[in-house]
Amino acid sequence: MTLTGKMLIGRQPLCGTREAIRAINPATHTPMEPAYAGGERQQVEQACALAWAAFDSYRETTLADRATFLDTIAERIEALGDELIERASAETGLPRPRIQGERARTCGQLRTFARCVRAGEWLDVRVDTAQPERQPMARPDLRQRHIPLGPVAVFGASNFPLAFSVAGGDTASALAAGCPVIVKAHGAHPGTSELVGRAVAQAVNDCGLPEGVFSLLYGSGHEVGITLVSDPRIKAVGFTGSRSGGMALTQAAQARPEPIPVYAEMSSINPVYLFPAALHARGEALAQGFVASLTQGAGQFCTNPGLVIAVQGAALDRFVNRVSELLPRSPAQTMLTAGIFSAYAEGVEALTRHARLVAQGQAAQGPNQGQAHLFLASADAFLGNAHLQAEVFGATSLVVACADEEQVRRVSEHLEGQLTATLHLDEDDLVPARTLLPVLERKAGRLLVNGWPTGVEVCDAMVHGGPFPATSDSRSTSVGTAAILRFLRPVCYQDFPDSLLPTALQHSNPLLLRRLLDGQREA
């Protein structure tokens, strides 16, 4: 497929008029063809008009038809074959096997949402039948279902060019909910975005859906993004990226005459707790597992273990010493963009000023290569210095040595909101772990025992979210089928004649949904 450098406004490919974005291969620092001229207000306007026009018919598609659409997107992405793998790898510096794995995850995610749509549980049908004889007042017939919010703006993430980008989790969950989607492509992988965007547009066509169900916009300098979020036809936003970007979009959404929800996944340092018995019994294995998790994908994961918390002593010293032996064997790795590399270098520089550098990975051999780092600080220093809690996006972590369990608790209370908190523990650690758990539940969206936070399963029970600044809305997840709930709202129908009710709520339950009927869950 020849890349065109054009946006997709519904089914129409359109060239922008603003300054062009060009992918830059971060491994070689060379620009790639074609140029993607940025959009402006007019194209945002057109995409929003089409999305709004498509909304009412798209949201009324049957569960089967909508699920087929999601399955078709997955098929169309797979049909792109090696071209997608090559382009995504060149644009991001991520190795081919990683991109192949990410494609499988992306298509699996679309199919998981297809299964979720078919099952219809997300409609959350509740029926309270009329009780005309009830005293002192009759009860009306009340029926509730969820409906989609409306067109959704999705901002593709730089660090997952497939799974959190054009047809990633935000798009899949919004389409599953019945919302048209307008994607603002990430400037780091415009060619990958075009390939996937065209696959989605083909699926729209294959399934006979209105063209406004999907559009893809390009643009740098924030104009397209802010215009999109400010458009009155956009009813929700999905975003993964920097804290400043997420906050700017949240503020734009709140400043509208009609404010809308922004689901921004922004910043997390993912504390890892090494409890004494576990640290004593398996310090070597913990050091190896930690280094593998820290350096995976150049550390460019929102779940990267950026903080290690433990009680000081010989066992922690052995762990730090072992990591200090292992880390110098880790090669520097190409980061996603020159901007992300320089932000990483600045973050490392800041930590160098506030904590003790104890180990480094191998030095860079080429452009934009991030070198791994391990820092050490006392709990007192951590409690007194906000710099030590800032996310350094890359393979850098800070060990915080605490005087005792009480100081572990104080450090934990001091933490900002997190996507994850990990507990490495043995039987003898259960008491202090149980004591800490209420704090961690308040701080994080996912709590893990004896694992590593990198690697986020796409499934029904997953929570990839957490209190601010991990996300802008701690009540939601951006991964897993519960992500669909972000784009829905409940509507109640009171005393409707059956013929006027939506199919999901009709008396005969034609969709065979497991309803909550008069307080009882149907089998």
Ligand code: NAP
């Ligand atoms: P980013 O700068 O936040 O950009 C992500 C998207 O948001 C881009 O499409 C960007 O559009 C848009 N955007 C950013 N600031 C905006 C603003 N003020 N107004 C409107 N739109 C805005 O993220 P990035 O480029 O991927 O990486 C930058 C840093 O983000 C990294 O160094 C890292 O610290 C962090 N990051 C965190 C995660 C995570 O999962 N926690 C993931 C990726 C990145 P424009 O092209 O117009 O800027």
